[in-house]
Each structure stands twice: as structure tokens, then as C-alpha cells.
Amino acid sequence: xxxxxxxxxxxxxxxxxxxxxxxxxxxxxxxxxxxxxxxxxxxxxxxxxxxxxxxxxxxxxxxxxxxxxxxxxxxxxxxxxxxxxxxxxxxxxxxxxxxxxxxxxxxxxxxxxxxxxxxxxxxxxxxxxxxxxxxxxxxxxxxxxxxxxxxxxxxxxxxxxxxxxxxxxxxxxxxxxxxxxxxxxxxxxxxxxxxxxxxxxxxxxxxxxxxxxxxxxxxxxxxxxxxxxxxxxxxxxxxxxxxxxxxxxxxxxxxxxxxxxxxxxxxxxxxxxxxxxxxxxxxxxxxxxxxxxxxxxxxxxxxxxxxxxxxx
Amino acid sequence: xxxxxxxxxxxxxxxxxxxxxxxxxxxxxxxxxxxxxxxxxxxxxxxxxxxxxxxxxxxxxxxxxxxxxxxxxxxxxxxxxxxxxxxxxxxxxxxxxxxxxxxxxxxxxxxxxxxxxxxxxxxxxxxxxxxxxxxxxxxxxxxxxxxxxxxxxxxxxxxxxxxxxxxxxxxxxxxxxxxxxxxxxxxxxxxxxxxxxxxxxxxxxxxxxxxxxxxxxxxxxxxxxxxxxxxxxxxxxxxxxxxxxxxxxxxxxxxxxxxxxxxxxxxxxxxxxxxxxxxxxxxxxxxxxxxxxxxxxxxxxxxxxxxxxxxxxxxxxxxxxxxxxxxxxxxxxxxxxxxxxxxxxxxxxxxxxxxxxxxxxxxxxxxxxxxxxxxxxxxxxxxxxxxxxxxxxxxxxxxxxxxxxxxxxxxxxxxxxxxxxxxxxxxxxxxxxxxxxxx
Numbered sequence: 001x002x003x004x005x006x007x008x009x010x011x012x013x014x015x016x017x018x019x020x021x022x023x024x025x026x027x028x029x030x031x032x033x034x035x036x037x038x039x040x041x042x043x044x045x046x047x048x049x050x051x052x053x054x055x056x057x058x059x060x061x062x063x064x065x066x067x068x069x070x071x072x073x074x075x076x077x078x079x080x081x082x083x084x085x086x087x088x089x090x091x092x093x094x095x096x097x098x099x100x101x102x103x104x105x106x107x108x109x110x111x112x113x114x115x116x117x118x119x120x121x122x123x124x125x126x127x128x129x130x131x132x133x134x135x136x137x138x139x140x141x142x143x144x145x146x147x148x149x150x151x152x153x154x155x156x157x158x159x160x161x162x163x164x165x166x167x168x169x170x171x172x173x174x175x176x177x178x179x180x181x182x183x184x185x186x187x188x189x190x191x192x193x194x195x196x197x198x199x200x201x202x203x204x205x206x207x208x209x210x211x212x213x214x215x216x217x218x219x220x221x222x223x224x225x226x227x228x229x230x231x232x233x234x235x236x237x238x239x240x241x242x243x244x245x246x247x248x249x250x251x252x253x254x255x256x257x258x259x260x261x262x263x264x265x266x267x268x269x270x271x272x273x274x275x276x277x278x279x280x281x282x283x284x285x286x287x288x289x290x291x292x293x294x295x296x297x298x299x300x301x302x303x304x305x306x307x308x309x310x311x312x
Numbered sequence: 313x314x315x316x317x318x319x320x321x322x323x324x325x326x327x328x329x330x331x332x333x334x335x336x337x338x339x340x341x342x343x344x345x346x347x348x349x350x351x352x353x354x355x356x357x358x359x360x361x362x363x364x365x366x367x368x369x370x371x372x373x374x375x376x377x378x379x380x381x382x383x384x385x386x387x388x389x390x391x392x393x394x395x396x397x398x399x400x401x402x403x404x405x406x407x408x409x410x411x412x413x414x415x416x417x418x419x420x421x422x423x424x425x426x427x428x429x430x431x432x433x434x435x436x437x438x439x440x441x442x443x444x445x446x447x448x449x450x451x452x453x454x455x456x457x458x459x460x461x462x463x464x465x466x467x468x469x470x471x472x473x474x475x476x477x478x479x480x481x482x483x484x485x486x487x488x489x490x491x492x493x494x495x496x497x498x499x500x501x502x503x504x505x506x507x508x509x510x511x512x513x514x515x516x517x518x519x520x521x522x523x524x525x526x527x528x529x530x531x532x533x534x535x536x537x538x539x540x541x542x543x544x545x546x547x548x549x550x551x552x553x554x555x556x557x558x559x560x561x562x563x564x565x566x567x568x569x570x571x572x573x574x575x576x577x578x579x580x581x582x583x584x585x586x587x588x589x590x591x592x593x594x595x596x597x598x599x600x601x602x603x604x605x606x607x608x609x610x611x612x613x614x615x616x617x618x619x620x621x622x623x624x625x626x627x628x629x630x631x632x633x634x635x636x637x638x639x640x641x642x643x644x645x646x647x648x649x650x651x652x653x654x655x656x657x658x659x660x661x662x663x664x665x666x667x668x669x670x671x672x673x674x675x676x677x678x679x680x681x682x683x684x685x686x687x688x689x690x691x692x693x694x695x696x697x698x699x700x701x702x703x704x705x706x707x708x709x710x711x712x713x714x715x716x717x718x719x720x721x722x723x724x725x726x727x728x729x730x731x732x733x734x735x736x737x738x739x740x741x742x743x744x745x746x747x748x749x750x751x
Contacts, residue, residue, distance in 0.1 A: 016539055017617055018326035019408040028619035029578045032556040036632045036677060060607045062621070064569055065561040147399045154398045164672070173396065174744045175422055175660045177429040178733045179578075180674050182741035198329075198410055200401050 020207055024057065027195040029179060030158060031061040034140055034193050035068040037183040041140035041193075045071040045089035045098070047079075047216055048258040049195060050144030053204055055094065056211055058197060070097040073142070074129045076121040077104050078239055078261045086216040101132040124259040130166040133190055140183060140191045148200045158197050164188040201256075202281050209274040221254045222273045232265040326406075330539055333412040333427040333460075335451040336437030339355070341468045345437060345509035346413055352516035353402045353531065360447070382740045397427045408533055414451075418454055421693070421707040422660040424451060425747055428458035429733070432539045439505070440473045444486045447492075449694040452487075456496040457656060457709070459729050464501045464538050466530060471508040475521045480506045494696040505530050540616075540729070549616065550644045550723070551582035552731050553636040554676035559621060574605065574621040575630055577677070580730035582644065584622070585613035589639040592630055593649060593721045598639055599626040633678040635721040647721040647731055652685065655751050656725075657704070657712040661738065661745035665704035665712075671745070673716065675734035681717040682736075688713060711751065725749035 017025060034041050043058060045051045058067050071091055091098035103121050106112040106128045114121070133141065147154045152170065159181040161174050175183055183191045196204070208215065225236040227246040233253060234240060239261050242248045253266035271277045336342040344491030400411040412427035428434065434455040438448050455463060465487055473479045491502060494563045505514055506525050513519030516531045527535070559574035588601045603623040604611040614620045622636060638644040659665050667684040688711040690701035704710050725732025
């Protein structure tokens with residue numbers, strides 16, 4: 001603590017902070033605003049790369065103190081075991097409190113009813129999330145969503161207001177000016193906060209490399225049985241078995257995004273290191289969601305529709 | 313479309329982040345320009361392009377409509393106009409860009425103010441066939457009012473006027489005359505570039521049809537523009553550190569942290585070094601900077617835009633909403649401790665300003681109750697002339713005086729955006745209803 005180490009490299013530049021330092025400083029400022037303005041916030045941590053970045057930013061924002069919020073995971077029950085193991089280990093290493101609420105709990109309560117046992121559970125996460133918000137009285141939930149992910153997200157505020165039903169009203173958002181964020185809510189309402197709104201997928205990977213952040217193994221190239229479905233690869237798992245006519249191939253793949261097994265597709269890749277992934281990300285021709293999300297393809301506005309219903 | 317070329321890492325200077333906004337009238341081709349920038353800078357990926365091609369065909373268009381890349385909400389796609397600020401990103405390897413796409417439609421002026429508030433530079437689109445319209449004047453005036461020092465006037469649709477240099481020169485002369493008339497341009501930088509967003513001439517590539525233009529392309533202007541808080545700015549700026557959060561770990565497992573008090577915040581302007589004499593506002597208690605911490609390390613100094621933790625030499629009571637400033641440093645002036653402020657106020661809410669009501673003002677990390685003392689005048693945004701006013705409706709900009717229940721620590725907005733800006737909050741709805749700039 002007493003050693004005087006050199007300042008971040010970027011200060012050498014006459015143009016102010018380098019782009020990662022700038023993004024980091026902005027995100028830390030946002031996290032501290034949550035701590036300063038909100039009474040009972042939570043940080044959504046799934047074990048995915050964006051929320052792993054959030055945890056690193058929270059360390060930089062609040063250490064040597066503990067985080068002024070617990071970690072919260074909404075578990076569909078359809079996550080890769082590697083990711084769940086990573087989630088638990090990371091929370092323990094940080095010494096922070098992890099709250100897990102599962103879709104099964106909502107199903108047992110009767111608030112989530114699947115149309116069929118095989119239906120994707122992804123969109124039902126909203127229900128479990130809203131129930132957790134109510135149970136703990138969270139007035140703010142910090143998430144790792146980025147504006148570059150999708151067209152509807154490009155218009156979302158950093159501090160995004162949700163009404164008593166958890167709904168986002170894109171045509172009636174609070175104006176957000178300068179870095180003056182307004183997190184005020186009435187009881188029952190809440191704010192979703194996105195500290196890495198201004199980051200791109202490439203920024204996230206460059207930050208993971210610079211900070212030496214550990215990730216679940218499925219982010220790196222590995223052999224996996226898959227079925228081709230249009231342009232996408234569908235992983236063959238006990239939850240998503242191959243159909244009778246499907247040709248199962250074992251390919252070297254990695255996941256660019258990690259979510260519910262039934263709607264997250266891997267991409268062909270030989271990248272087995274962060275540096276390799278950065279190279280691929282910088283030269284890819286497909287967007288992150290387009291390459292990997294089986295649920296955003298249904299209509300032009302599918303993300304906007306789900307967000308209005310309370311989805312992240 | 314081929315794979316984008318990405319420059320070798322660490323090969324080029326990292327010029328950080330440039331935030332800019334694009335504004336123009338309806339149909340000036342703003343969304344097309346952004347689509348063009350993203351496309352030519354290879355920030356659009358194949359599946360996004362396929363989706364846009366698909367949407368274009370569905371609308372019966374023959375060519376791919378690049379504006380569909382940015383008009384993200386269903387209502388916008390139906391009406392064919394941009395109704396909310398959208399943020400877009402691209403990177404050239406030299407610099408990361410954040411584009412705020414501000415709507416051109418008149419009723420959404422508040423969104424333009426929103427987009428301008430975080431921008432270093434504004435690209436103002438003018439249709440070569442129509443010249444400088446009222447809407448272009450409004451956008452320029454707002455950009456200037458919100459403190460954007462770099463204006464780039466992009467004369468678009470040069471393809472529709474036969475790439476005629478005389479048209480470009482006439483628009484430039486018209487614009488400069490207007491700018492002089494309302495006082496923009498004295499300390500701001502105004503540049504002009506002829507472009508065709510549709511075909512791409514002078515956006516990223518020079519093209520072959522505008523040979524008479526010798527200046528830089530639009531992207532070259534962006535690559536070279538200086539951002540706020542460069543080294544020269546920091547030397548001129550006074551140090552401002554609004555306290556966001558007080559860190560008192562008091563962890564039972566670490567007695568060393570028992571007396572730890574860290575003041576967390578972002579350096580909004582200027583710079584600070586260990587040993588510097590500081591004053592804590594309000595109260596004016598004086599002490600020195602004992603340590604500057606970041607990520608468990610000690611820094612010798614910190615500069616504008618860094619989020620850090622300050623430790624002070626003396627144990628004094630400091631809380632969120634207080635401000636730490638330098639004391640006795642050459643050229644470093646203290647902020648005003650103000651119980652009353654006068655400001656340019658942009659009204660953002662459909663419910664008009666009610667001078668009889670109390671509002672909340674959030675300024676830096678401080679929140680105070682406020683009442684309107686007077687509405688001095690309303691601005692005609694196209695001419696910046698003063699008009700009489702007794703009330704303010706959405707999209708109005710006026711000069712308003714407020715009385716405050718507690719003091720704020722403020723600078724004039726033109727000198728310091730961070731300590732000169734505030735938002736007005738309506739406590740009954742908790743909505744952000746006004747945006748103020750202290751004069």
C-alpha cells in the first residue's frame with residue numbers, strides 16, 4: 001500500500017485518459033453513485049464475462065471496504081455447471097454475499113408456468129428477478145448490459161427507471177445529462193444501472209486481458225458435440241439433445257456469451273486465450289448476439305419487447 | 313463485405329475516447345451518415361447488415377437504407393424518424409468514438425440537449441439543397457450553449473447538387489454570418505466539410521467527386537479533434553473533487569483499517585498531488601492530501617476524469633455532497649459558495665415549470681431544494697434573442713434565477729461544465745424535468 005507505483009500508463013498521453021482507463025473511471029463513478037444514492041442495491045452476477053468485469057470494477061470502486069451491495073444471480077437451472085461453479089468460487093474469493101434465486105422457485109410458486117417442459121426458460125427470468133427485487137426490497141439492480149449489444153439497448157439510459165411492474169417504457173425515459181444520474185424512486189419502483197453501457201465487446205475483452213481476469217473455461221476453445229441449425233451451432237447437452245434427424249458433429253468451439261443453455265450457441269473457434277479471442281473479436285463479421293443468441297432472431301423487435309416486460 | 317482490418321495493438325498512440333453528437337433536420341441524412349461512418353470504419357458486422365438489407369426490402373426500398381442501423385425502436389421504424397438519443401460505438405484503433413445520435417424533430421429538442429451534454433464535438437448536418445435552415449440554427453445554438461467547443465458543419469447530399477463547390481461555399485458563408493450574429497465562433501472552432509453520406513464521399517474515404525475540396529475528411533477531423541481535459545486544459549482548470557461516497561471499512565478482521573477514512577470520487581477538473589493543501593466545502597476546513605489511492609495502490613497525483621480515493625492528513629468530518637478543492641495553488645480559484653444561482657435552463661418535461669413550486673436541484677453529488685426567484689427571459693433558440701416569459705414549457709430554454717435552501721459549490725458553466733451544470737428533479741414524480749447551466 002505504501003509503495004509509490006507509477007500512475008496508469010495512459011496519463012502519459014496529452015489527450016487525457018486512454019480509452020480503457022476512461023471507461024473504467026466512468027464505470028467506477030457510476031457504481032459509487034449507486035452506493036451514494038440507493039438504499040438497497042444489488043449487483044447481478046451470473047458468472048458471465050460482463051458481470052466478471054463488473055466485479056473487478058466494484059473492487060476498484062469500493063476496496064478496502066466490502067461492496068455496499070450483495071451479488072444476485074437469477075438461475076434458470078439451465079446453466080453450464082462450469083459457470084455455476086465459477087460463480088460460487090468467485091463470490092467466495094471476494095468474500096461477498098451471493099444471493100441465488102431460481103426459476104424452479106417461481107415455478108413451484110406458480111408464478112412461472114412453462115408452455116412445455118422444453119420451452120426456453122430465458123424469458124421467464126424476468127419473473128424471478130422481479131420476485132427477488134420484491135423479496136429483498138432492492139431499489140437498484142446493477143447489470144452488465146452494454147449498448148452495443150442490440151438496437152433497443154442503444155437507447156437505454158445508464159440509470160434506467162422501472163415502474164412497479166418492472167417495466168421499461170422506452171418512449172418515456174428520464175433524460176440523462178452530463179454525469180448527473182437520477183436514481184430516485186418511489187417504493188416498489190426500481191432502477192436498473194448499467195455501468196458498462198459505453199463498452200463494446202472488444203473493450204470488455206481488452207479489459208479482461210489488461211486486468212488478467214479469470215473466466216469460466218467454456219469461454220475458451222474446447223471440443224463440444226453440436227448440431228448445425230441454420231447459421232448457428234446448437235450445443236448437444238442432456239437439456240438440448242439432438243433430434244432424430246440431426247447430424248451431431250464434434251467441433252472446436254467457444255462461447256462468446258454465456259447464458260441459458262437452451263438459447264446460447266457457441267461459435268467455431270480455435271482461440272484458447274484472451275489474446276486469441278481479442279484477435280477474433282477485432283476481426284469478426286458477426287455481432288455478439290447475432291452469432292450466439294437463438295432467442296433474438298424471432299423478430300426485429302424481440303429485445304425491445306422483452307425489455308418492456310421487465311427483462312434485463 | 314470483407315473482414316475488418318484491425319490495427320496492430322499498442323502500435324499507435326491511444327487517443328482515448330471522443331464523444332460527439334450528430335444533429336440535423338428531419339431528412340438531412342443523419343442516420344445515413346452514422347450508418348456510413350460505422351460501415352466504412354468497419355464497425356458494422358455482417359449479420360447486422362443482413363438484417364438491415366432484409367428490413368430495406370420489406371419496406372420496398374431498392375438500395376440498403378443505412379439509416380435503419382440506428383433507428384432502433386419500433387415506433388421510430390414505423391414513423392421513419394429518430395425519437396430518442398441512441399448511442400453508437402466504433403473504434404479506429406487510434407481512438408474510441410461514442411456517437412450520440414440526437415433526433416432532428418423539433419419536439420424532441422430536449423434530447424438534443426441531453427446528447428450535447430456529454431459531447432466534445434458536434435457534427436451539424438446541412439442539406440446542400442436546402443442550405444442553413446432554422447433547425448440548423450437551433451442545433452448550432454444549443455450545441456454552443458451546452459458548451460461544445462468544436463462544431464463541424466457537414467454539408468450533405470453533395471451528390472444531389474452535382475458536387476458543386478459554389479453551393480458549398482455559399483452555405484459556408486451563410487453559416488459563418490449566422491454564427492457571428494449569435495456569437496458562436498469566437499472561442500469555438502467551426503469547420504466545414506462537403507460530404508455525400510449516401511455514397512460515402514469525404515466521410516471516411518475521399519472519393520473522387522469532390523476533388524476541389526482539399527481539407528480533411530470528416531473522420532480525419534474526428535481523429536484530430538482535441539477532447540476536454542487535455543494537458544493544456546488541466547493546467548488551466550481549477551481542481552474540483554465532489555465527494556461521492558465515504559469509505560469507512562471498519563472491518564473486524566483488519567485492525568489496520570479501523571481508522572481508515574477514504575473520500576471517494578472523480579476528479580472533475582484540474583489535478584491533485586500528495587501533499588497539496590486543500591479546503592473542504594462547506595465549512596472551509598483546511599488540511600492536506602495524505603494519500604491518493606487507486607486499486608490498492610498509492611498514486612503521486614491524479615488528473616481530471618480519474619475516479620480515485622483521497623485520504624486527508626487531518627480527521628475532519630466529510631460526507632457525500634461535500635467538495636474538496638485546492639487552497640493557495642497558483643491559478644487555482646475557489647468555486648463560488650452560492651445560495652442563489654442564475655442559469656440557462658432547458659425545460660425537459662411535458663408539465664410546465666411552476667414558479668410557485670419547490671424543486672430539487674442535483675449539482676455534482678449534492679442535492680438541495682430550490683425555488684424559482686425569477687424567469688429573466690426566454691431564448692429564441694434560432695437567434696438567441698431574449699423574449700418575455702412567465703412560464704416554461706417543454707423544449708424551452710430560458711434564463712432563470714433560483715434561491716437554494718443550502719449552498720452549492722459552483723463555477724460558471726462556460727468555465728467548468730462539471731461544476732456549472734445541474735439537473736432539476738420533480739419530487740412528486742422523481743422525474744428529471746430541467747437541465748441547468750450556471751451563468
